[in-house]
Amino acid sequence: MISQTYTREKIITKRLKSQLLPLALVLCAVNTHAHAYKISEEWRNFRTYPRTERAYALLKKGDLAGARNLFEQVYQINPKRKDISFELARICARxxxxxxxxxxxxxxxSRxxxxATGYMLKGYIGYLTKNESQIIKYAPLALQRPGAPETFRSxxxxAxxxxxxxxxxxTAIKQAEQLLKTQKISIAGDKLVQWEQHRQSAQQASQGKQPITKQFQQEGEDKTGTAPSELSKQVATQAARQNRNPAQSTYTKSKGISPQSLPAKTKEPIPQFPYAELNQAERNNQLSVHLIALAEQQQNAVFLNKVSRLQSDHLFNPALQASLARGLQTQHCDLLLAITPIETNAKLTTPYSQMAxxxxxxxxxxxxxxHFAAVNQLRSQNNQSPDLIALRGEGDALMADGQTEQAMQRWYQLLQIEPQAQLGETLAAYALHNPQFTISHSIANRFPQYFPAGSLALQQARHAVNNGDYNNAVQLFSRSLTENPDADIWYELSLLHKKNQQSAKQGEALxxxxKxxxxxxxxxxxxxxWLINAQDNVAALENLQEAIRLEPTRIELQPQIAFLxxxxxxREAAIIDLRASIDQHxxxxxxxxxxxxxxxQQLFNWQRNVQTLxxxxxxxVNTQIRLNTAPDTSSATSPVQYGQYNGYINTALxxxxxxxRDAARPTWIFVRANQGLNDQSLSFTPDKTLGLGVTQRLLKDYMVxxxxxxxxxxxxxxxxxMMVRLSGSHSxxxxWQPTGNNWLTFNLYGDAAWLVRAESYYLTTSVEAGQQYRLPWLDGKSTLMPFISSIATANNDNPTHTIVSRVDVGVGLALQTWHGADPWRAPDLRQRLSLEVRQAIGGNTDDDFAVLLRWGLFH
Known part of the structure; x- marks a missing residue:
């Protein structure tokens, strides 16, 4: 904010230099020495900033009406802004x-x-209306009050x-003189000359005499070599006339010499200044009047030439520099800067000159x-306390130059000398924004009253996080929370614990x-x-439901709530939330x-869950027809329906x-029937099986x-x-996959069954892998899948309990279709037709080769 203030002051000052009367400088928008805005005013500044920028843009284009409208809006929002009041007054004047x-x-x-602001504007009205009585009325009222910069007062x-x-x-002039002296207000040199002439004229008139005046010829030649022009008349003392060197009388007694009486060109060197014989105080006074008059006449080259000559003659001293600074600082900053370099030697400059x-x-x-730094270095050499204006000015300038840490050091120094709440709050804000600076810690330790509780430790913690120092960051967060228990900071700490993979501490912080x-x-x-990861689904559901109750727009939580x-x-609640998620997917x-x-894919998964629930x-319903003839000594049909090579028709409900226990471990009851088929036909065999039982999923994460x-x-x-079984699969x-033109399919199955009365067993392991290719030219959802498979079986279900085993490999081709989808449900019917060839590669079975045609419909 300080740097923005400094930049705005530069822009407005440049505009105002073009005005005809120095009084227009009253309209400058920003006071260089103004304190930082109160925090309560920051919101108003934020609201007015876009309008202000737009107003200045319109003003630059010459759109006075548009600019005035915007400035009036800003004035209504924040009538305490002097810069806006002055700028609005300037537009109204135009x-x-x-x-x-x-x-x-x-x-x-009234407010x-x-x-001084209101009275200053009243005086400005007097200037605009050429009403000198109004200027005389309001000027002293403004000059006796604070609130205006020295430039404006001058x-x-x-005027x-x-x-x-x-x-x-x-009488009024005498009173004005006393007021200006009391208020330490400096005015331009030409105005002082006019005033002095008026004062001496009045004095001479009261004594019945005419004022004594002298003319001094301007020193130096122009580029063409013509004679110098006549200088403006200045007041000279009688003592000066009596003490001049007779050798210089030709030059000094120039009362009757005019420019026409001089030769057109001269090769003679420039003579010495006529002030050399005066004592330093009088010489400085005369030179100041003379040089300031040159500046007012815009004879800058002559001015600089004379100053250079004075310096070479060792007549340019700190007192003269300070006197010139008083007259030049209002409108002739270029000349003032030309004769006032940054200097800390008291023999060459003064604090006033450096300040100007x-x-x-x-x-x-x-x-x-x-320059501001030089002011206080000069004061320090004289064992004087620091100048507070220079300290503040140096801090503001350093901040505008981007030297944040150095600026904070100056403000900190100022704050130790003169506590200022506004400056303290501003400095605390910079310290919080720059916790890496050493000065930030000093500020926090010395002026904790300007910092919100725990704020500095919080900023240090964030800085440590940015630097990857997580352990130190945790300690700093804890310190901040000790000083100021804040929910947002606890949440920020939880994110840090999550990054550190400290799950338990993350949960505590949340x-x-x-709370x-x-x-x-x-x-x-x-x-x-977090509770979901901690496998506390009950509490997780409560918190997610509370979140969506507090903030109904958090619809992204709905699918997770359905999952819980x-x-x-x-079941019913899950269906409702899933359907709502599908509607708003x-x-x-x-x-x-x-x-x-x-x-x-996510939408399809939600639809599949709805269908399943x-x-x-x-x-x-599925069937298998053996297309080649089995040997006469084929093995019995397996009651577990896997690893068999005979024909059958199988149904199950x-x-x-x-x-x-929970939804991840469901329970089913079932009934199934199996009818054996003769080879190469649909004719029934005597083999029939009927089963009725209960199935329980044992593991949540695996299909066991x-x-x-x-x-x-x-x-x-x-x-x-009675048969008991333990089976498992991984698929x-x-x-059906809603994306992609083809995909890999894999299924691994294992089964172990025990027949209680027969005291026999069946062991089966099968694996199938294939590549499914989407068939877009068929209705619905269809794929063609070439696959390879392998089955290993063993059983002793025969009168002699002889172990019969077989290991084979096979290849096949399957056509699959899915049916029954709607906007909220995935397909609930799958049909598979496949042709498969198998060759035994191990075991003791007599059935070595089989060709099987299979069809199934699954819901």
Whole structure:
């Protein structure tokens, strides 16, 4: 903010230099020495910033009406901004709207009668209307009050002096002189000359004499070699006339010499200045008047030439430099800077000169900082305390130049001398923004009252995080929370624990954040996901539901809530949330940042979950026809339906019960029937099997199932038997895939069955891998899949309990189709037709080769 203030001051100063009267400098927008705005005003500044920038842009284009409208809006928002008041008054002056300026002045006087701004604007009205009585009335009121920079006061003082001279009121002039002396207000040299001439004229008139004046010929030649022009008349003392060197009388007694009486060209060297014989005080006074008059006449080259000559003659001393600074600092900053380099030698300069040069260096903040620093170095050499204005100015200039740490050091020094709440708050803000600076820690330790509790430790913690110092960051966060327990900081600490993979501490931090801010939806959502990872699904569901209750727009939580309902067996609630997620899938996926194939697959998964939850009944019908003839001594048909090579027709019906433990481990009851077929036909064999049983999934993350089944078999030693089984499978991409033109399918299956009465077993392991190719030219969802497979079986289910084993490999081709989808459900019917050839490569079976045609319909 300080650097912006400094830049704006530069822009406005440049504009105002083009005005005809120095009083226009009153309209500068920013006070270089103004303190930082209060924090309560920052919001108003934020609101007015776009309008202000636009107003200045319109003003630059010459659109006075548009600029005035915007400035009036800014003035209404923040009537305490002096820069806007002055700029608005300037526009009103250009539009000849005196009433506008008067209204602004009256409001300032009414609102802040002890501030100079309102009276200064009243004086400006006097200048615009050429009403010198109004200038005389309001100028002293403005000059006796604080609130205006020295430059503005000097301009108003000059206008007041001019008005008083015209009024010819000796008493008022004397009072004005006393006021300017008391207020230490400096005015331009030409105004002092006019005033002095008026004062001496009045004095001579009262004594019945004429004032004594002398003319001094301007020193130096122009580029063409013509004689110098006549200087303006100056006041000379009688002592000076008596003490001059007779050798220089030709030059000094020039009262009757005119430019025409001199030769057109001269080769003679430039003579010495006629002030050499005067004592230093009088010489400085005369030279100051003379040189300032040259500056007012815009004879800059002559001015600099004379100063250079004075320096070479050792007549240019610090006192003269300071006197010139007083006269030049208002309108002739270029000349002032030319004769006032940054200097800390008391024999060559003065604090006043360096201060004036600093004010004139607004366009060069680095140089301004150097001059301000020189002021206090000079004061230190004289054992004087630091100048507070110079300290503040140096800090502001350093900040404008981007030297933040050095600027903070100057402000810190100033604050130790003179506590200022506004500056303290500004400095604390910079310390918080730059916790890496050593000065920031000093500021926090010395002035903790300007810092919000825990704020510095918090900024240091963030800085440590940026540097990768996580352990130190955790300690700093803890310190900040000790000073100021804040929910947002607890949440920030939880993110750091998450980055450090400290899950337990992350959960603790999130719990504290929720305790301090129970109405924060974000905290509940983050805690809910943490609880999911911690496998506390009940608490996770509660927090996610609370998050979406507090903030209904968090629809991206809905699919996760549905998943938790599924995990807990809340079937109806899960269906509702899944269907709602499907209806809003585009918005949800946009908030989650999911698009393309990933979004399509996610939507399909939600639809599959709806289909699975809604359909408790499952059934299948499948058949297998052996196309070649089996040997006469073929093995018995397997009651577990795997690893068999005979023909059959198989049906099954399954109903899913409410889970006994949780939804991830469901329970089914089933009934199935199997009818054997003769080779190469659909004719029935005597083999028939009927089974009725219950199945329980055992593991949540893997498909491992235990079942118990009553069996009835027509072709077995024990027609009624009990079979217990343990089976498991692992499948990849066996379902329909909504994306991609082809995909790999893999299925691994294992099964172990025990027949209780027959005291026999069946062992089966099978694997199938294939590449499914989408068939877009068929209706619905269809694929053609070439595959390879292998089965290893063993059983002793025969009268002699002889072990029969077989290991084979096979190849095949399958056509699969899926049916029954709608906007909320995935397909619930799958049909498979395959042709498969198998060759035994191990075991003791007599059945070495088989060609099988299979068809199945699954729901």
């Amino acid at each position: 539009q000849a709207d005196i009433a506008c300026i008067d209204a602004i002045a009256q409001k300032w006087i 802040q009668p002890e501030d 301009s108003l003082a000059e 007041w002096v001019a008005a008083l001279i015209n009024s010819d009121d000796a 040069a600093a004010f004139c260096s607004k366009n060069n903040p680095r140089r301004a900082a150097g 719990a504290m954040a929720i 301090l801010a129970p109405q924060n939806a974000l905290f509940h959502a983050e805690y809910g996901f 309902h599924m995990q807990q067996g809340n 585009a918005a949800i996926q946009a908030k989650m940042g999911i698009s393309g194939d990933a979004a399509t 809604e359909d408790r009944w499952n059934w299948l 399954t109903y899913r019960l409410d889970p006994i 199932i235990g079942s118990a089944e009553w069996l009835y078999r027509t072709e077995a030693t024990y027609k009624n038997d 990849i991409n066996t379902d």
